Amino acid sequence: MYPPKHHQDYNPENSKEVAKSYPFSVLVSAENKTPFITHAPLVFHGEKLIGHIDKNNPHIRLLKDGYPITAIFQGPQTYISPSIYTTKQLPTWNYIIAHATGTVTELRDTDAIKKSIVTMTEFLEAPHQKFILDLDDTRMDRLVPYIHCFEIEVEHWEGKFKLSQDKVPSDIENAKQELILNNQKDVANFVNKLFEQHF
Template identity: 75%
Template sequence: MYPPKHHQEYNIENIKKVALEYPFATLVSAKEKTPFVTHVPLVFHNDKLVGHIDKNNPHVELLKDNYPVTAIFQGPQTYISPSIYTTKSLPTWNYIIAHARGIVKEIKDSDIIKRSIVTMTEYLEAPNHRFVLDHNDERMNRLINYIHGFEIDIQHWEGKFKLSQDKVPADIENAKQELIKNNQNNIEDFVNQLFKNHF
């Protein structure tokens, strides 16, 4: 990831927070000149990222023991108009991104895969836990043979937080408010339009 120093995040805990708050990751592997990309939720468990995908996904062959992989977690992002600044500027884009590079370990034991799915559900259902997945749920038993489980031993974290850090304090605050506002408004408008077009 191209890292201008003033946009690079060096606090590992801040970088991890992106993965914790936005666990739907883009998983990237490469075989010779062919990239493999899968979108999948990943959660922390015992300081590792744990996930699972459909065994029919061709990415499976690169999510086995000792293969390198990169997980990309995208936080809030938005276009920043110069109109919000108190000083003259050009249009830009602000965003929060975390990369986790590591090595894959395949999870072959179906009981451990089921436990990992239960753990993931507990994490994603927090804090209200309106649904509790039973480890012995019959639906899981029927699907388990079609699931490829894996964990990622993280070797390197990298964060790029482009948040108008090169601006005066008033403009940094304006950009922060724009990031918050646009993410709330854009998500609502986009999802409403998408559902209107599909249902």
């Protein structure tokens, strides 16, 4: 990532928090000059990341043992209007992003794949687990043959948190509130509009 130091976060624990809070990742691999990009949730399995994608996805040929990969986790982001600042500024865009780079290990064992699905379900259902997936649920037996399951051994975490850090404290606080407000408002407006158009 482009690394202006005042936007760069060097604490891997902060990047991990982004991944935990926004687990729907962008998986990026490359073969020769062709990029492969897949959107999929990833959750922690110890210090590793674990995920699954459809076996019909051509990306799976690059999700094999030892292959390099980058997973991108995007947190909240928004346009920041100069109107919210107490000082004169230009328009900008604030965002929270984490990159995890590492290598892939394919999980082939049926029980390991089912356990990974249970692990992911437990994580995504937290903190108030309304649904518990039983490891012996026979529906998973029908699903497993169509799943490519993998772990990522993360070698490097990189965080880019552009949060108006170069501004005065009052403007940093205003930008923080704008980031919170705009994400709540924009998501509601977009989803409602989408549903009106399609349903």
